[in-house]
Amino acid sequence: MSDEENLVDPSHPRYHSLMIRKKVAAAGEKGMLADSAMIAHGRGEAFDYLIGEQTIPSALAATKEVAARLLRARKPVLSLNGNAIALASQEFLTIASQLNCPIEINIFYRTPERMGALLAHLKLMNTKLGLDVEILGGVPDARIPGLEGPRGACQSSGIFEADTVLVPLEDGDRCEALVGMGKEVLVIDLNPLSRSSKRGTVTVVDEVTRFAKNLIQIIPERPPATEWNNIQGLQSALNHITETMANKFV
Amino acid sequence: MSDEENLVDPSHPRYHSLMIRKKVAAAGEKGMLADSAMIAHGRGEAFDYLIGEQTIPSALAATKEVAARLLRARKPVLSLNGNAIALASQEFLTIASQLNCPIEINIFYRTPERMGALLAHLKLMNTKLGLDVEILGGVPDARIPGLEGPRGACQSSGIFEADTVLVPLEDGDRCEALVGMGKEVLVIDLNPLSRSSKRGTVTVVDEVTRFAKNLIQIIPERPPATEWNNIQGLQSALNHITETMANKFV
Numbered sequence: 001m002s003d004e005e006n007l008v009d010p011s012h013p014r015y016h017s018l019m020i021r022k023k024v025a026a027a028g029e030k031g032m033l034a035d036s037a038m039i040a041h042g043r044g045e046a047f048d049y050l051i052g053e054q055t056i057p058s059a060l061a062a063t064k065e066v067a068a069r070l071l072r073a074r075k076p077v078l079s080l081n082g083n084a085i086a087l088a089s090q091e092f093l094t095i096a097s098q099l100n101c102p103i104e105i106n107i108f109y110r111t112p113e114r115m116g117a118l119l120a121h122l123k124l125m126n127t128k129l130g131l132d133v134e135i136l137g138g139v140p141d142a143r144i145p146g147l148e149g150p151r152g153a154c155q156s157s158g159i160f161e162a163d164t165v166l167v168p169l170e171d172g173d174r175c176e177a178l179v180g181m182g183k184e185v186l187v188i189d190l191n192p193l194s195r196s197s198k199r200g201t202v203t204v205v206d207e208v209t210r211f212a213k214n215l216i217q218i219i220p221e222r223p224p225a226t227e228w229n230n231i232q233g234l235q236s237a238l239n240h241i242t243e244t245m246a247n248k249f250v
Numbered sequence: 251m252s253d254e255e256n257l258v259d260p261s262h263p264r265y266h267s268l269m270i271r272k273k274v275a276a277a278g279e280k281g282m283l284a285d286s287a288m289i290a291h292g293r294g295e296a297f298d299y300l301i302g303e304q305t306i307p308s309a310l311a312a313t314k315e316v317a318a319r320l321l322r323a324r325k326p327v328l329s330l331n332g333n334a335i336a337l338a339s340q341e342f343l344t345i346a347s348q349l350n351c352p353i354e355i356n357i358f359y360r361t362p363e364r365m366g367a368l369l370a371h372l373k374l375m376n377t378k379l380g381l382d383v384e385i386l387g388g389v390p391d392a393r394i395p396g397l398e399g400p401r402g403a404c405q406s407s408g409i410f411e412a413d414t415v416l417v418p419l420e421d422g423d424r425c426e427a428l429v430g431m432g433k434e435v436l437v438i439d440l441n442p443l444s445r446s447s448k449r450g451t452v453t454v455v456d457e458v459t460r461f462a463k464n465l466i467q468i469i470p471e472r473p474p475a476t477e478w479n480n481i482q483g484l485q486s487a488l489n490h491i492t493e494t495m496a497n498k499f500v
Binding site: 028035036039041042044046047191234238239241248 | 278286291295482485492
C-alpha cells in the first residue's frame with residue numbers, strides 16, 4: 001500500500017469503511033490472504049454501502065439469535081477464514097473465550113504458508129489479550145463430506161464434531177456441506193442473496209466487525225433461542241436495500 | 251494467484267465474472283494496479299451481480315448516447331485507469347482507433363513504476379493489434395483544477411484540452427473536476443449511486459468489458475446525439491436492481 005493510500009481523512013463520509021479496508025490490505029501484506037480475498041472484501045463493501053454501513057434491525061435480531069444458538073450448543077466452534085481473522089481476530093478470540101469454545105482456521109485456498117501466517121497471528125493475539133483460546137486447523141485429521149481437495153480438510157475435535165458452527169464470510173459450497181452434516185450453521189454475510197446466506201440456519205446480514213462487537217455485548221445477556229425464520233430475516237435485509245434505492249432520483 | 255485459484259470451471263454459473271476477475275489479478279501481478287484496485291473490482295462485481303451480469307436496456311441506450319457524443323466531439327479522449335486497462339485494453343485501443351482519438355492513462359495512485367507498466371502494456375497491445383493509437387499520460391504537463399497532488403496531473407494535448415472525456419471506473423472527485431472544467435464526461439460505472447454516476451453527463455451502468463464490446467459495434471452505426479436525461483437512466487438501473495430483490499424470498 002502506498003503512502004498516499006495510507007492516508008485516510010477522519011472526516012471522510014466513509015472513514016470507518018476505509019479503515020476496515022486498510023486492515024484487509026495489511027493482512028494481505030503479511031501473507032494471510034489469498035489474492036481473491038481483496039476482491040471478496042470489495043464485494044462486501046458494496047453490500048455494506050447499500051445497507052448504509054450500519055447494523056440494521058433485522059441483523060441485530062439475527063445476532064441475538066446467533067448468541068442464543070451458540071450458548072445453547074453442546075459443542076460450538078468458530079470457523080474463521082483469512083478475511084475474518086484480518087478484520088476481527090481480537091473480537092473473535094474474545095467471543096471464543098466467553099463461550100469457552102475453540103476457533104478453527106478453515107481457509108478456502110489452503111497453503112502451508114497462509115495457514116502458518118494465520119495461526120501465528122491468532123496465537124500472538126491470544127497471548128496479547130491474556131486469553132487461552134484453543135486454536136485449531138493446523139493439523140487437519142478429518143474431512144467435510146462432499147468437498148474436494150484441501151478445502152474439505154478440518155479437525156475432528158473442531159468443525160467435524162461440532163453441532164453448531166459460526167461461519168463469517170463462508171463459501172457457499174462449504175456452507176451447504178456443513179448444513180448437510182446436520183449442523184446448525186450461523187452465517188455472517190453482507191450479501192442477503194448469497195448461497196451461504198440462503199442455506200444458513202441463522203444469517204446475520206452485517207459487516208463482520210460490527211457483528212462481532214455486537215455479539216460480545218449480547219452474549220452476557222444470555223438470550224433464549226427462538227423458532228427462527230431465516231428467510232424472513234433475509235427478505236427484511238433486501239427490503240432495507242430496495243427502500244434505499246426506490247425513487248432515489250425521480 | 252495459486253494454481254487452485256487459476257482453475258475456473260466453464261460450467262460455473264458465474265464463469266464470465268470469474269474470468270474477468272482473473273484478468274484483474276494478472277494485471278496486479280504485473281504491477282499495473284494499486285492495492286485498492288482489487289477491492290474496487292470486488293465492489294463492481296457486487297453491483298454487476300445485482301444487475302444480473304448483463305447489459306440492461308437502459309445501459310444499452312446510454313452506450314448509444316456515449317457513441318453519439320464521442321462521434322460529435324471536436325476533441326474526444328479516452329481516460330483509462332489501471333482497472334480499465336487490465337480489463338479491456340484491446341477494446342479501448344480499437345475504440346480509439348475507430349474514433350481517431352488518443353488514450354490518456356490517468357491513474358489515481360500515480361507512481362512511476364505503475365505508469366511505466368501501464369504504458370508498456372498499452373503500447374505492446376497497440377503493436378500487437380497493428381494499430382497506431384496515440385497513448386498519452388506519461389509526460390503530464392497540465393493540471394485538472396481543484397485536484398491536489400499527482401491525481402490532478404494530465405496532459406495538455408489530451409484530457410486538458412478535450413471537450414469530451416470517456417472515464418470508465420472514475421473516482422468521484424476527478425469526475426466532478428472534469429465536469430467543472432465544462433467537459434462532457436461519459437462515465438462507465440456499475441454503481442448507479444456513485445458520485446461519478448450522478449455527476450456524469452452520460453452514465454453507462456454496465457461492466458466495462460461488456461460496455462466496450464457494445465461500443466465497438468455501435469460506433470459504425472453513427473447514432474445521433476439526443477437530449478439525454480441521465481437521472482432517468484440511473485433510476486432505471488436502480489429499478490432493475492430493486493425488481494430483482496423485491497419479494498425474492500417471501
